[in-house]
Amino acid sequence: SSCCSIYPLQKVFCFTFFPSSPAPLQRFVSDVKRLLTSVPWVAYEHINYTGWFLVFEEGEHSFVGKEMNDKISSLRLITDDLHNPQITLYEHINYEGKSMVIRQATDLTRGSSNDIVSSHKVQRGAWLLCEHGDGSGFRYIAREHENLPNYKAINFNDKLSFLRPLRPGKA
Template sequence: RTQSCTTIHRSYPCDLNVSSSHLVLYDGVDFGGLSLLLETAEPNLAIRAFANATVSLKVSGAPWYCCMVPDCADGVIEVFEEGCYPNLGRLSNVIAAAWPVLERLEDPLIRVYTDTGMAGTQRNFSREVNLAYSDVDNEVSSHEVVEGVWLLSSDGGNRGFKRLARQGQVLDYSVYGLSSFNDMLSYLCPLTQGQPVVVGVRLDCAQAQSRVGREVLDVLMVNNTSPVEQQLTVTHHVRSELGVSESFTFSQHTVLRQGVTFGVSVHHFHWGFFAALSSELRLDLEQGFRVEKGVTESWSRQVAREVEVRALVPPNATVSATILLQEKTYLVPVVLSVRLGFQVVEERANFTCVDRTYTTVEYEVRT
């Protein structure tokens, strides 16, 4: 989504280093001045000589939350999801601690209740919501997080008092002490991971399946009107019907988003599988290709062929020469390793190769 659970202006997409999940703090606007790279939690930035220094920041991968005092002792937080924040404005020179969100964030779900102890009216939410449009605004007294991590805010637009609600938590709001959310909750926002990154591609060539089909390209009639047997030769040009193609098919429940890219090279293929392919298909795979989800998921190349028909035709007879295309399709299971924030998950895909370069000729004598 283009919106974020923070109230600070964010540029996204932007120029980010996606090699890992991290937070980069800068002591100048527009990412100028001194900087500090964080890949793990830092409860006290003074230890790293960067307390109250941050004026702009970049988040790559998982969300982070920052606090204004060490160890987040006062409970005041601000959340930053993936993107570039060129000017923190009111939050400039106040960040004293930072923590990454390590949990998986797909399929968020939270249950809120109007009474303590998970009692009273229950409402379930799986998206960002403004409770001002609901029948439980400023009435929630407890919650249960089923999936994800949620930012709870006392005012609309992720403003006011804020708390993070994590998976597995079943809380009465009285546990928040003086800043209790009891009958104050007005806004819910599920945190989201940054752009998924494919960090590994494995083609399971040992489990590849293949099928063969045949298609009639043309039928040539070779006539011999003489009284003696003749060897007749005809050259037939085949163009548009022949070629090779490759395509990637992702899982229906893929975590990859449009625009995610990754490369596939010949080194991903088992040699025994690769050697059994036609020279035209091997040529394509040797060059490698780049997949961009939702943009470039298939490729094709036409191949021209000359088919030479040689028929020994009896006297005063006709030979029917049927030019056949043998189509070979290979379906190769693929395992993609995908980094989501600080998590690496595996998902299935399929790589399909179609080889339409094999031609044969079948003859039939007609008298």
């Protein structure tokens, strides 16, 4: 028997697999698919939502990749209102310097704003911030009302190259 809880606590999956009966596995898969149609969730490598992570949004996910296979230790549902996302990026720490209001996926490598951001405020939604223009490298989830005045705190100062809002499900 195995259990998996998702924070904030909305659902606890407990399941037992019997080789002669696929029903529990089918029920578990059905519950996970239903979650993936309502809100995104983030699978973290370590407990307490730390380490490398993967974002799962609406859709089928049959494989988590070799980097995360058998390594997921915590899951977090993103329950923020994801409609009409907006984040303000600032050139300097403490929300100073040139600012940019972003409302959609943005590749900063295509302009003069690549690798200059040092702080942000999220007005609406949840955002995936990435070190490289292709979404790779260091990544950070920025959520509504969780403002970050100094990217040095997460070793991300002047490294932001790509960001996108997390997408709401259709359910």
